Amino acid sequence: MSRTMTAAHPMSQVDSAPQPLRWLVRWTNAELDVLLDSLVDEELAEIPELAVARNDPRGAIRDSVRIHLVALSACVGQPPRDGRMTMPAFIGKHTRALARRDMPSLTALLRAFEKIHAGLWRRLAAALREGPYQLAPEHRADVLELASAHLFAYFQTASKETAAAYAAERALLERRAMSRRAEVVTAMLAGSMSPIEAEHALGYALNATHIGYVAWTDSLSQLDRLDAAVTTLIEHMRPRQHLSVPHGERSVYGWISCHAKTWRDVLQDGSLPEGIHCAWGAPQQGVGGFRASHLEALEARRVGEAVGLTKGVKPVLFDDVAVASLASRDLASASTFVHRQLGRLASEDESAVRLLETLRVYLEELASPTKTARRLHVHPNTVIKRVERIEAMTGRSVDPASLSLRVAVELAALASPTHDV
Structure with missing residues (x-):
């Protein structure tokens, strides 16, 4: 290559630069091919992950290094402000093109900047001491000082802007x-796309057993926490x-396929951060199951919100609210049924709420005062007295085998608080 100024670096830019920086431009222009070969060799040796191009990876790296050497000289006429300078527009365009391929990674790119910076400085210092571009000792210090500052400002700015442009494009x-x-x-x-086409677009196999879920947050400020919480749970x-x-601004629809049946144990043992909620459908097979489990997750959310389950830290499972879901499709009829079965026990006063919870646990424990007391942290005699009060309020004895009574208790939270019986 001829040791003259190239068209890539207009003379006006170089002429406006301090004399020491003009030496830097002349040197990089004249030694461009040699610099490229040596810098690329070092990068490939120390950062092999840069060689990601399918065809001629060395050539791709060489082109990228050339672009930054051209930009380095193009910036020589502008004094850095606060250690920064304005990058040519082609640097951002080049960075976004790399990001679209996701090759190489941003981490590898930033490491490459460090290597180019260090490699240029070493060769610059050597060129000042020997060879056709050596300077007298009294002139070296000025060139080295200004050139070092220019290199530092360029690569600091290039690193920051590359990181921002790459991340924004990704x-x-x-x-x-x-x-x-x-x-x-x-x-x-909606059934308007073929399973084969959907599988190809999603990268998700539909001929599997699916468990659908819906996750949501109380506020937009918690979206990052929502993603993190769901990811942790699913991992x-x-x-x-x-x-x-x-889905919308504050919720996510999702599906998983699991090897084992431990997913239920994970959900029952896990807990969610405050303000983060999720509801899950049951395992369902195939394309139809993909849709069915999703609908169950939505229904689990509806019922969970209605009965207050989502106020806690536990995920809501459809199987745990299935009875309430199926029996509450007609809320008016469900409310009539609840009030007919439970009477004043279905009211919202504190005493009735406590008695209803006692009845729910009592039925789950098959009318065992001892087991009920253990779960409620009270004395068995307290449970017996509460059951007597329940029977007085409902006008009938508590029969743990009564399906109507059990369903009424499950639906109580969904029923309207006042109802003409």
Whole structure:
């Protein structure tokens, strides 16, 4: 290469630079090919993950290094402000192109900047001492000082702007991909897309057993916590596959396929941060199961919110609220049924609420005062007295085998507080 100024670096920019920086531009222009070869060799040796291009990986790295050497000279005419300078527009364009391929990674790129910076400085210092570009000792200090400051300002700015542009482009691509996944899921749930097409678009096998879930948060400020909480919960299940898509501003729809049946144990043993909620359907097979388990998750949320289960820290499972779900499709009839079975016990005063909870546990424990007392942390005699009060209020004896009574207790939280019986 001729040792003259190239067209890539207009003379006006170089002429406006301090004399020591003009030496830097002349040196990089003249030694460009040699610099590229040596810098690329070092990068490949120390950061092998840079060699990700399918065709001619060395050539791809060389092109990237060349772009930054050109930009380094292009910035020579501007004094850095607070250690920063304005990058040429082609640097951002190049960074976004790399981000769209996700090759190489941002971490590898930033390490490459460090290596280029260090490699250039070593070669610059050597060129000042010997060879055709050596300077007299009295001039070296000025060149080395200004050139070092220019290198530092350039690579500091390039690192920051590359990190920002790369992350922004990846985030944009992820939003687009997520939006596309949401469109495909909506079409799948509506039955307007073939399973084969959906599988290809989602990367999620539909010929499997699916467990659908819906997760949501109380406020937009908790969205990051929502993603983290759901991810942690699902990681403990070790699913074979996991699909999630945003729904609205504060909720997520998702599905998993698990190897084992431990998913229920994970949900029952796990807890959620305050303000984070999730509801789960039951395992269902195939394309129809994908839709059915999702609908169950939505229903588990509806019932869970209605009866106050989502106020706690536990996920809501459809199987745990299935009776209330199925029996509350007609809320007016359900309320009539509850008040007919429970009478004043279905009111909202504190005493009735305490007695209703006692009755619920008493029925679950098959009318055992001892087991009921243990769960409620009271004396068995207290349980017996409460059951007597319940019988007085309802006008009938408590029969643990009565399906009507058990269903009424399950539906009580869904019934309207006052009702003409």
